[in-house]
Amino acid sequence: MSASMLRFASRRTVSIYNSSIPKALNTTIRCIATSPVKTLTETKSSFPDHKFSYEKACRQALVDNTLTNKSDTLDFGAYQRTFKLTISEEEASKIPSILALHARLNLSKNYQYSTLVRSLTCQTADSDYADNLQMSLFGAHLLSYYVTEHLIATYPRLPVSILRNATEAYIGDYSLYDVAKNVWGIEADSTSNLEKYLAKEPRLFRFGRLRFSSHTTEVEKGITKIGSTSELAITKATAFSNAVRAIVSGLYAHDGEEATKEFIKNHILSRKIDVGKMFQFRSPGKMLVKLLKAQKMEAPTIRLISETGRNSSSPVFIVGCFSGEHMLAEGQGSSLKEARIRSLVDALKAFYLYRPLDPKASSDKDFKPLFVDAGETFY
Amino acid sequence: MFPITRATVKTTFQTTVRRLNSTTSTKEPNLPKKLPVTPNKYNAKSSAFNLKPVLPEGLFYHPAPAAPTPKLTPKAFLPDSDPRKTSKLYFPEETTKIKENLQYMPVLSKAPTPHSYHMTAKDVEELQKLRDQGVSRSELKKKFKVSNHFISISTRPSQETLKKEKEQLDKVVKKWSKGTRAARELREKEKVNWYRG
Structure with missing residues (x-):
């Protein structure tokens, strides 16, 4: 686990307080005894409806016209999305970074290279290629299930708020971003078409990198433009973490449940989080x-x-x-x-x-x- | 180096090796004497008093001299199904260090056990009303038969009192120097860590 991750985990402290005391009474009761500089350290209780990034990933709304169901509308498994363009297995096996990623993750022969390509393709407005939206949605549920199960088994008495924070520390956007970028070595596709042309890079190679429409764009060195016109724009951390989720769901599709469980255990649950540091009592x-x-x-x-x-x-x-x-x-x-x-x-x-x-x-x-x-x- | 004589040539390679490795002095005067140990900084003579402990074989229980961590669940909090609860090997300090010395550990504070629950919600409302009117504490205590502590936890001071107190505090704070203020702020920030552990 990197230093930044540790900082992240320790920063996410949770307040547990006695909810039976009325809030108004609780705040005004000891106002005379408090120090005038007390306001500096007072922490507001988190919103009860606050959603963590791993929970948001499980609740992604699929707003897409391509979603169709030919047979029965109530048969939820039959819903499919059709894409104009896909990268074939033959094409995918020519991309060096995809081959490297496949080998680095020690994936089985069943795991197709084209699945990895699709995992690295996020939904963008100007692309007709198959994207990882549903894959990441399913992967988020798989990760959430196995991580929560692991935490409940190891710490059966954890309060719900700490349990959610610990899950976030394992599979939140920032943790999975760290896994994708620093452990798995996934790269974002940040170069322009002109730069690619000048570098004489084959057109196919861009599918070996993570492609997403970003919230921020670097106009020139030192200047970053914030805000995007596209509705499908996501943050860098979300894009990387969605790629991880999609790769996990791909493993489920190719190798089955047991292999997925083992994979999550090796790559996600092997990272150390300090649950004891997440407590704060009022x-x-x-x-x-x-x-x-x-x-x-x-x-x-x-x-x-x-x-x-x-x-x-x-x-x-x-x-x-x-x-x-x-x-x-x-x-x-x-x-x-x-x-x-x-x-x-x-x-x-x-x-x-x-x-x-x-x-x-x-x-x-x-x-x-x-x-x-x-x-x-x-x- | 060594004079090559007929005798040395005759000796085989093996015997040479054996001779060079033996500690006994050789007959040939030119060969250097073999030392019993490799020379090092340790002086056996001057360090004779420095006795090395001779440890018996086996495993030792030797915990670090540090504060106990909450990761080690105390026996009282273990569920009955856990085999550690009845084990003598788990957390032996509980008997050796604590239980035998309990008489030397004075009680600092105890959880209060209220003796009566005679106050109803309506009574507390009335108490608040009287307190807002400025009735003295001694009168309130006498009327409702409650402690000072109960009055302060169940009611809040009147708006006038709050305003007055705030004005007083602000006056004091204005007098603080930069250093005093920084020190006060630091103390408050340190206090947050008490509640995190």
Whole structure:
């Protein structure tokens, strides 16, 4: 995982708060006690109807007149799109970058080169070639299914908001852009027709690169024009990620479900994301009290484990968050308040980040259904 | 180098090798003496006091001297079906380090357990109304039989009080120097990390 991806994953922190407190009351209740510079760090709660990029990819609307169904309108599998032009298998096998990509991804012989060409062709207004729109739509669903399944199996207690963020960190536009560009080495077709002519590049070679109508165009060096007249314009990250999704769906078509699952495991789930860093709690004390009550455990107590330099300029306090005799978490800080809050946050994280010893997803062969947890009983 | 005599020529290649590798002194005076060990910086004589630990064979449990991580689920949070819950090998510090020393760990704070739930929504509304009118805290406490804390969490201060407090705060903030303001802002930003862990 690249540095930029790590930054992305850590930036996407989620606030969990107690929704039972009325919002108006919650905001005005302690206004006197807050610091005047508090507004700097206050984070607005995310919109409840916010859609992540992987969710948007699953809900792409197909506005296209070419979609036809000759037999029965209710037979949804029979809907097809017709294209004027397609790249044949023979033509596709002459493109060097397609052959290289096929070899780099270690795809099987069943996987046709022409499918890769189609995966790299996004829908544009001026092109009549077969595009990857439906392929990426299906690939988005495949990715979303296997990644969510993996996350639920490994972290069965994750709150829904964290689960969605973790899924986004795996298969969001920016992650898949990183996979496509930096791992798979897919290139965007950015040169003009004149440049291609001057370079004496065969016409066919452009189909080996990712072709899409971009939101931004570089007019000249240092000047970027933002905004496109085309309705089909997409961002660079979306175009690259759609190519990945389309390639995944192509694998399903040629090699079947098991191969697709293995491919996703090797290329997507092998990337490391830090789920523990995605948490942010608004009132951890209240939450822990409710959580322990729901788990039928004793209410939390904070005990001082050790301290040093209480009267100095840099004291260190180590406190433990206990439920009865069980220590749930340890917290340290330069004030008792900091140590206490950190211990409460860690106790909550210790609950949510539980991992079974041998996690099995439901699509695995030796999966046995088991009851792990009652879920979030108090939200 | 070595004088080529009849004797040296006669010796076979194998015996030469054997002789060169042996530590015992050879009869021939010109051959350099073979050292018992390759010369290095370590001085066995002066470092004799520096005893090397002789570890018994096998596996060791030697955790890093670091704060426990929430990734290691405490036994109390493990489901009953998990074999780690009853294992003695999982998180042994819970008994060795914590449970035996619990008496030396003073309680700093406990989750409050409210004793009575006599206040209804209507009562809180009335409490808010009286507070807005400027009735003193002691009178409110006496009338509703609630604590100071309950009044502050269930009601909000009146608009007048809020305005007054804000004016006072703004006055104080105006007096802050650039450095003070920066330090205050930094402190607030650091506090955000407490809640992320």
